[in-house]
Amino acid sequence: MSDSLAYEWYPGELEIWTQKEDLKVSQFAAKHRKVTLGAHQGDWDNSITPYLVKIMDTYNLPWVQEIVICGVPQSGKSNGCINMHLYAVVYRGGNVKYVMLPKENLAKKIAKDRLIPIYRMCEPVAKKLSANPDDTTASRIAFRDGTVVYPVWGSSPSEISSFPADDVFADEVDKNDDLAGKETNALNLMEKRATTFRRPKKIKCSSPAGAGSLISKAFDACMEQLDYQVVCPFCGTKQSMSEDRLTWPGQMDLMGKVPSLQPNVDPKQVLNDKSARYICAGENCGVMWNDMDRDRAVRLGDWVPRTIVERPVSVGFIIDAFICPDISLSEYAAAILKARTGDLADQIELDNSYRAKKHEAARTARKEDFILRLKDDRPRGLVPKNIYCLAMLVDTQQNSFYYEVKAFNEGISLETWQVREGEVSSFAELLTIYNDTYKDIDGNHYHCVKGFIDSGGGTGPTPNHSRTVEVYEFCYLNPQFVPLKGQRKKATDRHFKESPVDYYPGTNKPFPQGLLLYTINVTYFKDQLNGKLRTNPDDPGAFHLHSECADDYARQMCAEYQDPNGYWECPRGKANHYWDINTYAFAAAEILQLKFRDRVREQAAARAPSGARMLSSGM
């Protein structure tokens, strides 16, 4: 009787009743998953990304309905999620499942190119694929046991049918522009479809991006949040890894200063040398781990919950770059160095792709004391020893000029010193200050090599004052000065451009030939300045003030703040002239290409018969 019954069953139905192997997700992956793309192709190996084991096996906890993975790119998180999805198809068959993959070009193609090959390479899933090609398409994959997978993507909430789903898997939710800021996005809809089931499983995974990062929000909302702690292979100390224990060599010893643990060096050098190390936090250890030691420490480590929660419904994991075997310590160090220069894009990259954090623009006003800590012991007007050159920066007002004479060093770290600053009323006075002889403590003479003057008119669409004609004529007659015009652009846009002044502003009256106007990207240079102000005065590339620098100067340096889009704003009624002047200073350094200068080579060239002239004077 029972035999004849068995004959009536379709293979798909039998499949449902077949005893499944008793495996957790990580064991299932080790046995059945083949990785077809990326750095670790072949059989899935739990020892490569050991931190994924617990994340995947969290799927097996019956009370967990939501798993959130906020992790950096290259952490293997997407593959971990795919393992959970494959497991769901095999072990939780018979219902609708939604899969949202990152939108690379066309989502339909993603299903075809990525998802279906993964199914075919996973034997227990492949066995369930239908023999009918109509069942395995880019928009709907129907398995023999009644499981149906719908691939979806953010831009098309309509693609999400009204079927309730027991499994929802969304990859790279923050990379999907279509999800950002929309209340009725595909992710929300997918989650709604899952609520009708008693025990749905939702998996969200992404590297954080954007001010309204969905993955950060989802992580913050989790009942249980876990961080990874590693174990030193030398002393056994369990520890969270932190950036202040990351170290790399520099040239500080040569300068006779106390070597810094994190000197300002060229990020490319750190990356090439693979010279970054991690100092173990163990009390009597202090061993400096290389990348292989770090990998061992990760393998010995484990996840630690921030607070113990009994049977949490939602669990969140943070995977930062420290624990990823595919990200070297030196790559992390290089990202820190790049972010230090103040470029917003680099700061966002450090937060999103290394710290696994969303980037929050520093909107809190800097305190004046923070600026005044940059004072050294020179009196106003004294040039520091052994500088590369002096330049003058001028901010044009309706009835006056703010100016600063600034000393620069050449090279990548770009150290600067305030020498003399103030407010004067006429162009003649500017020339006097420009032409003054400046001295260092040994009596060496220095002269300004270039003056940069704001062309007047402000950066806004309607000029609040316009002295542009006067500035152009002044620069034409005094070619040691060049006019600058600030433009509010995205930090990633071109840093500056030069264009000839052909006409008197706003007219078709020709301007005498030969004057160049420099239009500078103030967002970029203000970001750079902001980074410089954070550099400690004894570190290379510092921003120095003389000892008599006034509180008002510091106040002006604190006037502006960054809006959520990264643009700098000056609150109404706050003076920001010296902030502008220092913005011009870093634009000037770029225009003069100080980064690429090398006085040793230039001095040698000057001695050579061709007589190439040095930029600097006084040495």
Ligand SMILES: [Zn+2]
């Ligand atoms: Zn140790």
